[in-house]
Amino acid sequence: MPRWSPEQVLALAPDASAGRAAQSLAGDSGWSDEGWDEADAVWGRCRGRGTYQIVVDLSGPAFRCTCPSRKVPCKHAVGLLLRWSDARVKPDLPPQWADAWMAARAARAARRSTAAPRTVNPKTVAKRAEQVEAGLAELDRWLTDQVRAGVAGLATAGYEPFDLQAARLVDAKAPGAAAMVRRLAAAAVSGVPERLVTELGLLRLLVRGFLRRAELPAELAATVAARVGIQVRTEDVLATAPVADTWAVLGVRDEIDEQLSTRRAWLRGNATGRPALVMSFAGPGQPLVGDFVPGTAFPGELCFYPGAAPLRALVKTRGEQTGGKPEGVGIQQALDEWATALAGDPWTDRWPVLLDGVVPTRTHLIDAAGDALPLLGEPWDLVAAAGGRPCRVFGEYGLSGVRVLTAWVEGRVVVL
Amino acid sequence: MSSEDRSLQGPQWTDVVSAALVGTDRRPVPGGPGALLDAAAAQGLRMRAGVRAEAGVALPEAAPEETVPAAPRAAAVRLAGLLDPVRVAGAARNAETRLELVDEWLGAGRRAPGELLPELLDLGRRHRQLRPALAKAGGERARWLAVQRDEWRYLLGETDEREIVKGWDLAPIGRRVGHLSAVRRRDPHLARMQLTTTWDSETAEDRAALLKTFHIGLSRVDEDILERALDDPRREVRVVALDLLARLPDSAYALRMAVRARGCVRVDGARVDVRPPAQCDRSMQRDGVTARAPAGTGQRAWWLEEVLARTPLGTWGRPETLLDKAIDDEWTGVLRRGLGRAAAGQDNSEWAAVMVDRLWSEPSTSQRPDDRLLLEALYEVLPVDLRAERAAAVLRRDPGRATAAGVERLLELCPRPWPRPLAEAAVDALGVLIRGGASAWRLAGLTALAGTRLPVSTVDGLGALRDTLAGHRPDDPRLSAVDHLTDVLRFRYRMNEELTRD
Structure with missing residues (x-):
């Protein structure tokens, strides 16, 4: 694996303070037993309050450090990678403690790929669809009520009516539709009535689309289901035909929320020109693990979530990181x-x-x-x-x- | 949305929107509210998908080519890390250290990457000391940005020194000061004439601000207006005039002060005869002598100090001719303070160096609390190389007293990084302080300064110090002060290495 640049390494840091701490750690004092090998493992010991053992699996990347920090990766792991990126870590044979962890990871990965797929009870699916349909029917009544009474008043109604309606949709297992209702609030206060009216119309379109999903082409039906908030299982996505390409990482954006933090990594296939969005999530207080560094690329296979304008995808296989030179448009x-x-x-x-x-x-x-x-x-x-x-x-x-x-x-x- | 888009859609879309706003109860539509929503989706989506690019947006002028070499990538990453607003724990000392590290980065002769300039320019706005280095490390790009945003214009020059063509008395005071400064540079006489025409109608604040520009091209012909200003009803104007007059060694003011001073201090063979003023008359007060002594100071001694502080130092010849003579113990302190203040006020480095030494050798029991302020003022007048020399001497003589008496200010004024003799003195002083059992907080001031100012190579000497300390008492709380110091030095070592890479 080619060495990463310091920016790439620092992009992994869960926050700026860890990045800075890593920079001051990356000096020569305190490090021992460092090395890296063909299997993309980098390891080393760092003396801080105690002596910690750090192993990084570059292909993941995945991190392990014996320090008590709950950040992933911790400053020691980022510091070690900074030293590696600066060619101050030499190729070597892994010590037992590093090798053991890498072997355990490999074993886990092998187990995962051979695990039997879970089956879904069709009854559960049908029951849930009923619940969603009922929720959407109620949403449709709410929408027509708004239009009957005039939506001008919504601009000054605050967030309450939207929050209330959104909560009901969450109960009805339609979180996607709920999010769109919350988005209505932003449109209502935007001062652009055209936007509010369009959004209302689009919500109605979603309701009608879902109720008539059996008549829709399969891709469009999948888009409607996804927008309503019916999740597709990861294994089902990974079971679809993968798209192989060299994927350039174009940009990464985090949205930190009290309940759920989201990281969007935007990719584009160099040969296919296809855009892709890979999302990762973390609960409150948990760091988002940075997998993607803008400006790099990797050969690999993506599986797209089904839909009429497929965008969201999962990484099925991922090769060694390379440089990327994507072409833009006007x-x-x-x-x-x-x-x-x-x-x-x-x-x-x-x-x-x-x-x-x-x-x-x-x-x-x-x-x-x-x-x-x-x-x-x-x-x-x-x-x-x-x-x-x-x-x-x-x-x-x-x-x-x-x-x-x-x-x-x-x-x-x-x-x- | 442009009107063209609207017309493409015909009246239908606007009808849909207005019907939805008013409500179908009051404005019924065919098919009812459901049909209206369906139409809204179709029409709105068409508008959304058909959005056009804007045209006719003016292209900016490109920034000029750079001449300063760009910083290597690793150095740029480090600077970004230094600037990151997320703080681990916002200790003030930490923020100060960070600021000095940024300053050191900027002063290394490499160019900062463009995307960091907005943050650097904001930082320079709050912290004036960064500006000289930022002006260099920011390159053409920083000036190009500064033109575009008022908050950053300071980079283009501290004051806007352009002459105003018409109606100079109507411009805002900042511009007027700039104008008058420019005219002073070109033709001091013309500037004086201009100020004279409006002098009587200016507010007191403006009189003081405008008069200050007279330090440019100051000469005896300015004396009249300055003497006039001594009778100004407002103190802030009189203070400006007094400062300027004291810089004119052959002015009538200087002569008056010299006569008063010689009347009080007479060199008589090998000794100095001191007779403080018996009174503080109106003319003395007009010349800036404050009549009321501060608490704890004798009235006449105070008058003497005030007179000496405002007397041109040239009155005494070289410092030794006065100070090497025998002086009555009673008056030693008064003389030192008066002459010290004169040296600070008149920017006289020769006298300042002598006065610093005298004030230092004075036993601490006879010191006044404001002696420390006087010392600090004198340090600022010392030439740069003398500062480092004096600081080293002070640290060698008595490190314990040096930190107690505010050597920090002197160390702050020393050139960065510290010259070798000063660096060695500082490391030795740390050793002495630690062995002497100085508390962690007493060490803190010195270690904080040393971190950003010691040459990075001193880190080895500190390693030995740390090892002995750790060997004796591994749980010594002062270890962390030394550790912090070595951390900062290591950080700077790496930073400089990155900045000097090709």
Whole structure:
């Protein structure tokens, strides 16, 4: 495996303080018994309050450290990787304690791949569908009631009516629809009535789509089910035909929430040009493990969740990390891609855009043709990185504009 | 949404929206509310998918090419880590250390990556000491950014020294000060004339601010307006005038003070004869002598100190001609303080060096609490190389007293990194303090300063110190102070190594 850059290593740190602590740890004092081997293991001992044993499986990556920290990876693991990335760790044979852990990991992985698939009771599925249908029927009544009485009042009603309705949908096992109802609240206060009315219409479209799902093409039915919030089991996704490609990691974005933190990693296949979204979740207080470093790529197979505009995917196999040079498009074509995505999945609210040759200003991205897209907020760091020159950017395009996550400037990858 | 989009959709979409807003109860539609929602989905989605790129957004001017070499990648990553606002535990000392590390990074002659500049510019806005290094490490890109945002304009020059063509008295005071400074540089006489025309109608704050610009091109011809300002009803204006007059060694003011001072302090052969003023008359008060002595100071001694503090040091010739003579014990302290204040106020480094030494050798029992402030003021006047030399001497002489008497300020003013003799003195002083049983908090001030200022190579000498300490008492709380110091030094060692890579 080629060495990672220090940025790649630091991107793994669960938070900035761990990253900084790792940087100060990465000096030469306190380290012993270090090495790395063909099996992508890096190990070492670090003397701190005690002496800790650290092993990192680069292919995961996965981490083990004997220190009491609950952060994953802890500062010792990141510090060790920083030293490795700086060529201060030499190839060696693993000591027993490192080898044992790697062997246990390999055994676990082997067991997992041969485990028998769980079966699903069709009765449970049918019962749940009934529950969802009932919940959606009630949502439909609520929607028509709103339109009958006039939705102008919703703009000043606060969050309560939406929260109430959303809670009912959660009870009815339709968490996806519940999230869309909460999104209505944002549309209601946005001051753009067109947006609110469109969202209301789209919710009704979802209800009607679900009730008529048997008549829909299979992909569209899958999209509707996913939007309503009916989960597809991981093993079912992994059982679909994988898409093999070299996947470039374009951007990573975390949303830290009290209940659930989400990390979205946006990928794009170099040969297929397919966008993919790999999501990972962590409960309260738990760190998100950083698997994906913008600016890198890996050959591998992804399995996409079924749908009419497939985007979300799971990584089935993953090869060694390589450098990635994805090609972007102009603004016009990016908007075409957005329209295509909406045609497949009308409930799409963000879509990845990789734009080439755009100049970032405080408010817009401007491409060579003079087309411009609005930016969210005032991203000064992006403006400063680009310096008024064309660059490649990756971002999430949504209803209010682009949120840029990554930029390629002067031969560097800048994570914003 | 542009009007063009609207017209494409015809009136239908606006009808759908307004019907939904008002409600189908009041504005019935064919098919009822359900059909209206279906139409909303279809129409709204079409609008959403058909969104167009904006046109005619002005392209910015590109930033100029850089001349300073970019920092190596590892160094850039380290800087990003230093700037990260997430704090482990927000100890103030930590924040201060971090700021100094940022300053050291910026001062290394490499260029900071563009994406970090907004944060650096914000930091420089709050912490003036970063600005000189930031101006260099920020390169052209930082200036290009500074033009675009008012908060960052400070980078383009501390004050906006451009002349105002018309109506100079109507501009905001900051611009007026800039204007007057520019005119002073070009033609001090013209600037004085300009200020004279509006002098009587200015507010007291403006009079003081505008008069301050006279330090540029100050000469005897400015004396009249300064003398006039001595009679100003407002104290802040008089203070400015007094400071400026004291810098004119052959002014009438200087002569008056010299006459008063010579009347009090007379060199008589091998001894100095001291006779403090018997009174503080109106003319003395006009010349800045404060009549009322602070508590604990004799009235006449105070007047003498005040007179000496405002007398041009040239009155006495070289420092030795006065200070090497025998002086009555009663007056030694008064003379030292008065002359010390004069050295600080008149930026006289020769006198300052002598006064620092005298004040240091004075037994601590006869010291006043504000002597420490006076010393600190004198340190600032010392030339840079003398500061390091004096600091080393002080640390060697009596480390215990040095930390107690605020050597920290002097150490702060010393060049970074500390020259070898000072670095060695500081490491030795730490050893002496630790062996002498100094408490952890007494060590803290010195170790905090030493961390960001010692040459990184000193880390080896500290290792030995730590080992002896740990060997004696492994649970010594002072170990952590030494450990913190070595941590910072190691961090800087790595940082400098990264910054000097190709």
